[in-house]
Amino acid sequence: MLEKAFIGERKYWILVACLLGIMGVGFIMWLWQFRVGLGITGMSRDVSWGFYIGQFTYLVGVAAAGVMVVLPYYIHHYKAFGRITVLAEFMAIGAVSMCLLFILVDLGNPVRAINVILHPTPNSILFWDMIVLNGYLFLNVFIGWNVLTAERKGSPPPGWIKPFIYLSIPWAISIHTVTAFLYAGLPGRGFWLTAVMAPRFLASAFCAGPALLILLCVIVRKTTKFDPGKEQIQTLGSIVTYALILNVFLFVCELFTVFYSQIPGHMHHFHYLFFGHEGHGNHLIPLMWFAFACMTAAIILLVPSVTRRNEGILTVACVLVLIGTWIDKGLGLVVGGFVPNPLGKITEYWPTVPEALITLGVWATGFLIISLLYKVATSVKVEVGAGEA
Amino acid sequence: MGVNRRKFLKIAGISTLGAAAVPAANALAMNPIEWLDKQLGGFTPSEILLHMGHKPTGLKSREALTAKRWAMVVNVRQLDEEIAEACREICHKIHNVPHIKNPKHEIKWIWAEHYEHALPGQYHEHIDENLKKLPFLVMCNHCFNAPCCRVCPTKATFKRKDGIVLMDMHRCIGCRFCMAACPFGARSFNWIVPWPRAEDGKFEGKEPPSPEFPTRSKGVVEKCNFCAERLAKGQIPACVEAAQELCKKKGREPALVFGDLEDPDSEVRQVLRSHYAIRRKPELGSKPNVYYIV
Amino acid sequence: MYDGGKIIVGIIIGLVLLTFPIWYTHGMAPKRPEVKLPEKEKQCVQSKEYMKTKHMQLLDLWRDSVVRVAQRSYVAPNGTKYDMSLQNTCMSAECHAKKTEFCDRCHDYTGVVPYCWDCHIPPKEEPKEKPEEMH
Numbered sequence: 002m003l004e005k006a007f008i009g010e011r012k013y014w015i016l017v018a019c020l021l022g023i024m025g026v027g028f029i030m031w032l033w034q035f036r037v038g039l040g041i042t043g044m045s046r047d048v049s050w051g052f053y054i055g056q057f058t059y060l061v062g063v064a065a066a067g068v069m070v071v072l073p074y075y076i077h078h079y080k081a082f083g084r085i086t087v088l089a090e091f092m093a094i095g096a097v098s099m100c101l102l103f104i105l106v107d108l109g110n111p112v113r114a115i116n117v118i119l120h121p122t123p124n125s126i127l128f129w130d131m132i133v134l135n136g137y138l139f140l141n142v143f144i145g146w147n148v149l150t151a152e153r154k155g156s157p158p159p160g161w162i163k164p165f166i167y168l169s170i171p172w173a174i175s176i177h178t179v180t181a182f183l184y185a186g187l188p189g190r191g192f193w194l195t196a197v198m199a200p201r202f203l204a205s206a207f208c209a210g211p212a213l214l215i216l217l218c219v220i221v222r223k224t225t226k227f228d229p230g231k232e233q234i235q236t237l238g239s240i241v242t243y244a245l246i247l248n249v250f251l252f253v254c255e256l257f258t259v260f261y262s263q264i265p266g267h268m269h270h271f272h273y274l275f276f277g278h279e280g281h282g283n284h285l286i287p288l289m290w291f292a293f294a295c296m297t298a299a300i301i302l303l304v305p306s307v308t309r310r311n312e313g314i315l316t317v318a319c320v321l322v323l324i325g326t327w328i329d330k331g332l333g334l335v336v337g338g339f340v341p342n343p344l345g346k347i348t349e350y351w352p353t354v355p356e357a358l359i360t361l362g363v364w365a366t367g368f369l370i371i372s373l374l375y376k377v378a379t380s381v382k383v384e385v386g387a388g389e390a
Numbered sequence: 391m392g393v394n395r396r397k398f399l400k401i402a403g404i405s406t407l408g409a410a411a412v413p414a415a416n417a418l419a420m421n422p423i424e425w426l427d428k429q430l431g432g433f434t435p436s437e438i439l440l441h442m443g444h445k446p447t448g449l450k451s452r453e454a455l456t457a458k459r460w461a462m463v464v465n466v467r468q469l470d471e472e473i474a475e476a477c478r479e480i481c482h483k484i485h486n487v488p489h490i491k492n493p494k495h496e497i498k499w500i501w502a503e504h505y506e507h508a509l510p511g512q513y514h515e516h517i518d519e520n521l522k523k524l525p526f527l528v529m530c531n532h533c534f535n536a537p538c539c540r541v542c543p544t545k546a547t548f549k550r551k552d553g554i555v556l557m558d559m560h561r562c563i564g565c566r567f568c569m570a571a572c573p574f575g576a577r578s579f580n581w582i583v584p585w586p587r588a589e590d591g592k593f594e595g596k597e598p599p600s601p602e603f604p605t606r607s608k609g610v611v612e613k614c615n616f617c618a619e620r621l622a623k624g625q626i627p628a629c630v631e632a633a634q635e636l637c638k639k640k641g642r643e644p645a646l647v648f649g650d651l652e653d654p655d656s657e658v659r660q661v662l663r664s665h666y667a668i669r670r671k672p673e674l675g676s677k678p679n680v681y682y683i684v
Numbered sequence: 685m686y687d688g689g690k691i692i693v694g695i696i697i698g699l700v701l702l703t704f705p706i707w708y709t710h711g712m713a714p715k716r717p718e719v720k721l722p723e724k725e726k727q728c729v730q731s732k733e734y735m736k737t738k739h740m741q742l743l744d745l746w747r748d749s750v751v752r753v754a755q756r757s758y759v760a761p762n763g764t765k766y767d768m769s770l771q772n773t774c775m776s777a778e779c780h781a782k783k784t785e786f787c788d789r790c791h792d793y794t795g796v797v798p799y800c801w802d803c804h805i806p807p808k809e810e811p812k813e814k815p816e817e818m819h
Contacts, residue, residue, distance in 0.1 A: 038608035039564075040581035045494030049569040049579055109564015109579065109609025116544040116563050120436050127543035127567055188537050188674040189573025266511075343575045343671075344507040348494065432753035442741070446749040448758040448768055550754060558751050559803060591783070591801060598805060602772050607802040622756050 002150060005380040006373040012224065013376065020369040027362010030355045031106055039109055042356040047348035048339040050107070052332070052360050057103035059209070059331040060367070061180045062202060064096035064137065066210015068173035069240050075166055081232045084387070085218065087152075088229060090145035091374035092214055093173075097138040099367035106359055126182045133176045140169045145374075153381045177202045184338065192270035192338040195258070201251040202330075207244035209326040211237045212319035217375070219316055227379040228389060231312075238315045242303040245322055249296055269345075274337045278347050285336060288328050295325030434545065453624035457650035459553035460532065460616055461679040462630070463661045466524050468645035473636045474502040474525035477629035477646070481614070484628050486598040486605045488584040497578040499614040500529040500629055509670060509682070521684060527629070527646070530555060530576040530614040531670060531678030538568035538577065547611070553651075553679055554616045564609040573674050576613050583608045651679065717793040720785040725778045729760045740798075743770060771804045782809050 009017075034041050044051040070089035074082035105111050122128050144165055151158040181199035188194065215237050218229040259267045272278055274289045299321040308314045336350050352360070420428075430438050431445035438445065450456070481487070481500045490496050502525030506513040509526070532555045538547050539555060546561040547568050569577045585605045586594045598605050603619065606612055617627035625631070626648050633646040649656035658681075661667075667681040728735050730742065746768040749755045758766045767773050780786040783806035791798060 038580065038582045040495055040608075044581070046496055046569075046578055046581075047494075047575070049566045104565075107565070109566070109611075110562065110607075113544075113561070113563045116546070116561055119440060120434065120544045120561065122543055122545050125541050125543040125567070127541065127565060131543070183567070184570075187541070187571045188676060189671065190570065339570075343573050344503060345510045346507060432755075433748065437748060437752070441745055441748065444745055446753040446755050447745050448749050448755040449765075450755055451757045451767070454754075454756075548752065550752075552754075556751065560747060560751070591806060601805050601808070604771060604803040605805065607799070618754070622754065 002146075002153065002377055002381065005377045008380070009376060013372075016372060017369065020365045020372065023365035024362050024369065027359050027365065030358045031362065033355065034106070034359065035111070039107075041353060043351050043353045045348050045350065047342040047346065048336060048350040050335050050339065051350055052352040052356055053103045053107035055331040055335040056360055056363070057100050057107070058180060058202075058334060059327055060096045060099045060103070061134070061177050062206030062326075062330065063210045063213055064093045064100060065173045065177040065203070065206045066214070067093035067141065068170055069207055069211050069244075070214070070237075071166065071173075072170050073236075076170070079236075081230065081236065084382075085214075085229050085233050087145050087149050087378050088217065088221070088375065089214055090141045090148075091378055092210075092217060092371055093141045094138065094145065094374060095367040095371035096210075097134055097141065097176075098370050099363050100134055101138070102363045102366060103360075106363065126179060126186065130176075130179050130183060133172065133179050137169070137172055137176050140165060140172060144169060149378060149381055152387075153385060155385060174203065177206050184334075189343045190338050191264070191266035191268075193334075194267070195255060197251055197255055201248065201255070204244050204248035204251055205326045205330055208241045208248055208322050209330075211240045211244070212322040212326075215241070215319045216316065216323070217371070219312070221375060221379055225379040225383070227382040227387070234312065234315070235310065238303065238309050238319075241319065241322060242300075242309065245296060245300055245303065248326070249293075249300065269341050270337045273340050273347070274333055278341060281347070283349055284351055285333060289333050292325045292328035292333065295321040296329075299325065432551075451622055455621045455624055455626070457552050457656075458652035459534070459650060459679065460621075461553070461649065461651035461658050461681065462616075462627075463647040463658050463665075463667060463681045463683060464527050465643060465645050465647070465661070465665070465683040466521070466526055467684070468637055468642045469525050469527060469633075471502075471525055473633050473645055474527055476632045476636055477527055478502070480628045480632045483599045484603060484620075485615075486585070486600050486603050487612075488598075488605075490582070490584070495581040497580065497584065497612065499578075499612070500527060502526060503528050505684075509668075509684075511671065511673075512668070526682070528574065528576070528670075529629075529680065530616075531574055531676070531680045532614075532616055534677035534679060535675060537571040537573065537674075537676055541567045541571040543567065550618075554618055555613075556615055556618060557610070557612055559604070559606055559610050559612065562610040564611065566611060568611055573671050573676060574678075577611050578613065579611050580606050580608045714793065717789040719789045720782065722779045722781070727762070727764070728779075729758060729764075729766050731761075743774075743800075746770070770800060771806075775807050777807070781807050783807065784809060 042051060042053075067089040070082050070086050073079035074086050105114065108114055117128060117131050144162060147162050148158045178199045181202040184190070184193035185195060185198035215234055218234055218237070222228045256271070259271055269278065273283070274285055277283055277286055299318045302308050302314055302318040302321070309318070339348075340350070341347050426435075433441070433446055478498075478500055482489070482498075485499060487497050487499055505517065505522050505524065505526060507526075508528050532549075532553060534553065536547075536549055536555050539545075539549050542548070543565060544561050544563055546558045546563070547555065548558065549555050564579070566579055569579060585596070585598050588594055617625070617629075620627060630644075630646040630648040634644045637644050647657050647661050649658035651658055653659065661683070662681060665683045667683045669678045669681055672678075730738075735742075746758065747770075750768050756768050758768045760766060774780055775783065783801070787798075787806075790796075
């Protein structure tokens with residue numbers, strides 16, 4: 002089946018070549034980072050995690066969102082999603098791969114990463130994150146591939162795959178919950194020390210993930226002979242709408258607790274992100290406002306069914322959702338937690354050029370994986386005559 | 391000669407039972423974790439496996455200073471800029487802590503902060519002006535319930551039996567989870583190579599001042615180690631020694647006191663009895679082992 | 685068999701490439717390394733044979749014993765006590781005072797790059813005559 006990834010038109014090969022090029026640049030930058038140290042990034046003693054861990058957190062969400070397609074299909078027998086479960090699973094594979102790569106490029110000593118297995122430490126949430134992420138990667142590769150193979154042969158998926166599919170549903174929830182626990186259990190960081198962190202993570206995941214899937218579906222329809230289907234995209238649109246509203250609602254809950262209680266250790270971080278600490282501006286303030294403007298605009302576009310049913314407007318709304326959640330989670334969440342530092346001091350963070358290029362390289366790797374897998378999936382769908390919706 | 395097979399087996403069986411009874415009784419007297427720890431000589435099961443079944447080798451050195459729980463008391467009103475600087479200087483010198491100009495890449499084990507940063511929750515504008523200016527010496531608190539040890543995915547940072555929170559630079563993968571977990575900003579990461587060397591191993595530029603102490607590689611986290619290497623040789627921490635010498639010269643009470651918190655007669659306990667002392671961010675429950683008399 | 689000839693040619697090319705290091709370097713094997721042993725101190729913590737084959741395991745055990753369990757005093761088979769320290773015991777002035785004439789000789793020969801010296805500071809060596817040529 003894999004051979005289908007190597008048969009394609011000119012446009013497909015141009016895409017693959019571009020992604021490989023970006024990966025190459027990122028890899029060279031990473032070699033430099035490996036040689037001289039993480040000092041080439043914008044991170045510092047005070048802001049000791051940055052862009053890499055932000056992307057990791059964001060993409061865990063995207064990966065977890067596969068469950069929003071798998072669950073309705075397998076548990077509620079919502080037949081329409083049968084067409085796109087494999088697309089959701091393959092998107093998850095790309096996203097989890099990026100997560101693992103982002104962790105690796107963030108390590109000061111990547112060659113020692115195996116120590117996490119050699120010295121298993123169950124009291125560390127990172128140990129569990131390693132387990133759930135690798136497990137989720139395995140589950141999606143295993144399920145996606147087997148289901149697609151069965152579809153190609155024209156037979157229903159083998160019965161023994163069912164337990165793995167059911168397992169993948171709570172497992173998807175677990176990857177984002179465990180990732181939230183990385184943050185939510187740290188005593189000295191008021192910004193993250195909130196029980197609503199995991200629910201917020203899941204809500205933002207379940208809007209960002211399906212939003213990306215909608216965009217991918219639209220691209221697939223435009224560039225291949227496989228049409229993921231109008232109904233499928235519309236249902237995903239409803240999921241994005243609900244999850245987005247929930248995400249903003251949970252954020253408002255957080256705002257209430259923080260600003261009504263007026264506890265400085267919790268309030269200062271929000272001040273820093275949205276108004277600047279003690280009146281001093283920073284790069285993040287306009288971005289954070291922009292992020293929430295995007296999400297608000299997306300809600301306005303998505304709630305009325307008239308606009309949501311218009312696929313063009315839906316696509317625009319999905320782009321807004323992706324931008325909004327990406328700034329909020331990929332940048333604000335991590336940096337906001339570190340500033341001010343535990344001593345109440347401000348150290349600014351902004352990614353450097355090499356850091357941004359390494360990040361792009363990892364994104365390109367993920368998208369290459371998704372492109373190859375989607376090529377296989379769509380070719381199989383067309384081959385078995387499932388092209389038209 | 392007269393022992394037949396049956397009798398031999400009987401004796402062997404009984405003596406085996408007897409031999410097993412003693413450790414079994416001992417085992418019941420302690421909790422299973424302590425028991426396992428004793429069996430493995432202080433290593434974890436995975437460490438035993440990685441060492442092909444070997445337990446830790448060797449003995450504690452005879453001259454070592456030992457305690458059940460090491461602790462430090464900082465008497466802030468006895469400090470001044472000179473003493474604080476002397477403490478920082480000797481610590482960073484003997485531990486080969488590099489002097490990096492870029493504050494983002496800075497490494498520090500012990501340093502002076504102002505009251506408002508050392509004790510942010512305790513600050514108000516009407517505090518004694520002198521106190522506002524005093525150098526609060528801050529360092530790793532060697533928390534009894536250390537968040538850094540809780541989050542480390544490899545046990546590269548761990549709490550020793552005597553309460554000292556240590557870094558195993560050989561094992562650290564550089565994930566910096568401990569830096570996010572530490573509520574006191576006590577940890578530094580080696581963003582760059584701290585003591586660059588050429589291909590032939592020679593130091594480029596400055597040489598580390600203490601050839602007998604290791605440097606660090608890039609990509610690991612480091613922090614104050616309560617001078618574990620000096621305690622092993624029977625010496626108190628270098629900052630405490632330096633501060634006490636200077637205080638003596640200036641005719642003051644010792645600004646830094648070090649000792650066993652579980653020994654009622656130790657100097658730290660005496661100082662804690664006679665003065666009112668606080669800890670940084672006690673509300674977080676990390677139970678610091680560094681106390682401040684303000 | 686389809687394309688039998690091509691496959692056989694492929695296998696031959698593969699074998700040639702695979703064995704390239706063997707026949708290309710044939711007869712050029714460098715001299716076995718010789719390490720310079722300490723002049724004053726005649727007794728190591730373990731026998732010569734043991735140290736030759738097992739020094740890495742011993743050092744690994746030493747470092748975990750020192751760092752993690754605070755056991756710093758090593759009792760050698762003959763009863764002598766040593767401070768477990770690569771930097772201060774093994775490489776002391778009386779013993780292996782020159783890293784280039786001891787550690788590096790074999791490690792270079794076998795292409796091993798231990799990372800001990802990323803952190804631990806080897807003893808200072810006088811700038812000496814150029815290193816002997818390896819043949």
